[in-house]
Amino acid sequence: MITTRFTERFGIEHPIVQGGMMFVGRAELAAAVSNAGGLGIITALTQPTPDDLAAEIARCQSLTDRPFGVNLTLTLSINPPPFAEYRRVIIESGVPIVETAGSDPTVHIEHLKAHGIAVIHKCTSVAHALKAQSIGADAVSIDGFECAGHPGEDDIPGLVLIPATADRLTIPFVASGGFADGRGLAAALSLGADGINMGTRFMCTRESPIHDHIKGLIVDASEHDTRLIMRQLRNSMRVAKNTVSDEVIQVLEQGGRFRDIKELVAGVRGRRVFAEGDPELGVWTVGLAQGLIHDIPSAGEVVRRVAADAERIVRAVAERISSDSLVVGHGSGA
Template identity: 80%
Template sequence: MLKTRFTEEFGVDHPIVQGGMMHVGRAELAAAVSDAGGLGIITALTQPSPEALGREIARCRTMTDKPFGVNLTLTLSINPPPYEELRQVIIDSGVPIVETAGSDPTVHVEHLKANGIKVIHKCTSVRHALKAQALGADAVSIDGFECAGHPGEDDIPGLVLIPAAADALSIPFIASGGFADGRGLAAALALGADGINMGTRFMCTQESPIHQNIKERIVAASELDTQLIFRQLRNTMRVSRNTVSEEVVEILNKGGRFKDVKELVAGTRGRKVYEDGDAELGTWTVGMVQGLINDIPPAGEVVRRTVHEAETRLLGLTRETFVDRAEAV
């Protein structure tokens, strides 16, 4: 069994975290990942209200007795979600782990830690990870440029970002973006991470609450079938390449602003992609790693085989192996 600082400090069996994905992080998926020994994540903003989040947490508890967490993504908007109420529901529900993402988490970290909750903050750069560490985060999740959703504006891929984070941080960190199997987990551990976060891989599982058509679209896609939108607005987002994303890029390349693409990228359209199974209804996030995904198994199987493959890979990379190869040459 792979033991790391993350598994020891967060009380999970395996160094695998399920990404806190909007419209995807529901009880069935989170429970399946946690029950297999990983860390499943419910997404708070997927739920329509704080009361609904409380019910979803309670529902997850009926499916697993293992630790699971809640993602709280902090957005800057004119009408922000009721964050204080969502946070209080998380606290009152006894959730042991929260993943924060987005804007400054300071006030939330303070309240959550005061109530004995461990905090993982999602970052896209070492400088932001260091700030989260200084704020008291118990761990960070570092997103490389390959990731789905918002990869930041530095364009640093995981092969550089992970060891850079390992050199700079003293708290455990999870590598995110570009991971789908045990090869990736073994590589992340070798580069200094304490585990991995997988989002797109868990979208393509039997417990994932998205339409089967979308799962099959991901399986059929290659690493070339994503697109970066909002580059011109300095708010880059990686989504599936489709007619809508192409139109968004074209409008912005011609000098358009957010108001000109607002209806195209509306969250309601993205949600309907997952619900109705029509991949051309709107923009929806997916990572480059879709090119490595070839099946739609149970989420627990993904956890178990990822760990098994990583262990096999790491055992194969022993000094004896290198010596044997050198002698063969």
Template identity: 70%
Template sequence: MISTRFTEAFGIEHPVVQGGMMWVGRAELAAAVSEAGGLGIITALTQPTPGDLVREVARARRLTDKPIGVNLTILPTISPPPYEDYLRAAIDAGVTILETAGANPAPYLDLLKTHGVRVIHKCTSVRHAVKAEQIGVDAVSIDGFECAGHPGEDDIGGLVLIPATADRLSIPFIASGGIADGRGLAAALALGADGVNMGSRFLCSVEAPVDEAVKRRIVEGTERDTQLIFRTLGNTARVATNGVSREVVRILDAGGDFASVRELVAGARGRRVFEEGDLEAGIWSVGVVQGLIRDIPPAGEIVRRTVAEAEDILRRRSLAVTPV
């Protein structure tokens, strides 16, 4: 068993975390990951109301008694969700691990710390990771350019970003982006991380609540089948390549603004992709790591074989090194 600062701090068996994916991070998937010894994540804003989040956590608790986290992505919007209400709902549900992403979580840390909640903050750069440590989060999830969703604007891949982060942080951190198996876990540990976060890999699992057509497309896809959108708007996002994402890039490259693509990128359209299996209904997130995903196993199997493969790699590499 691979024990790290992260597993010790968060009370889990294996240094494998399931990404908090919109429309995907629900009770069945999170519970399956946690029951296998990793850390499953329920996505707060997937739930229509804070009360629904309480009920979703309760559903997960009926499936496992192991630690489960909640993800809350905080973004400045014209009509923002009631973020603090969702946080209080997570606390009321007995959640003790929260993953934050997006805006600075500082305004909420006192509330969370008062209730014994440990905070993992997702970052896309070393400078933001350092800031997160300074404000008092318990761990960082550092997102490389390979990741699905929003990779930031620095375009730094994990091979550099992970050790650069290790050089600057004293708190535990996990590596995100481009990781789908034990090779990725072993590499992340060797580069200084304390574990890994996997999104696309768990999106392509039995328990992921998305249509089978999405999972089959991921298995069929290659590392070249993603599209970077919103580059001209300074809000880069990595999504699956399809007719919609190509049209978004075309419009923005021709000088369009967000209003000109708003309908194409509406969240309701992306939700249809996952729920109905219409791969051209909207944009949907997946990372370049889909080029390494070749099956649709149970989430627990993903956790167990990822750790077993990493242990085998680390053991063999250790034996292969001859002391001087």
């Protein structure tokens, strides 16, 4: 078993977190991940109202007695959701862990920690991670450029972002973006992370609430089959390659603005993709990790497999490297 600062802080068995994905993070999936020893996450804003979130939390509590969390993504919009009400429901429901994301979480972290709730803040840069640490976050999830959804604007991949974060941060952190198997977990640990956060991998599980046809498309896709949209608006978003994402790119390349693509990128269209199984109904998020996904197992099997494979890899590497000599590669090299 791999024990890290993250597993110890959050009371879980394996350093594996299920990402708080919009329209995907529901009770069945979160409970299955937590029951297997990982950290499952319900997505608050997937629920239409705070009362619906309370019901979803209660459902998850009926399915697992292990720790799980709730993601609260702080969006900036003209008509923002009632974040304070969602937060109140989380506190009153006795949820032990919250994952915040998006805009400045200071007020929410203060309220949550005052009620004994541990907070993980999702970041896309070292600077943001340091800010989260300074305002009281208990841990950070650091998103590399490979991730689905919003990777930030710095375009820093995990191979650089993870050790750069490890060099500066003192609180535990998990690495996110591009992780789908035990090799990724072993690599993240070697780079200084305390675990990994996986989203796309958990989309392709039996408990995932998305349509089976979409799961099959992810299995069949490669790491080449995503698109980065809204780059010109400095709101980059990694989504599946389809006619809608191609149209968004074309409109913006021709000088269009957000108002010209607003209907194309509407969240309600992405929800329909996952519910109805038609990949051309809208834009929908998926990460480069889809190129590493070849099956649709249970979420529990994913957790156990990733943990076991990572432990095996770490042990194998340690056995190959003796304290007396280190031989790397063959031939003269380049």
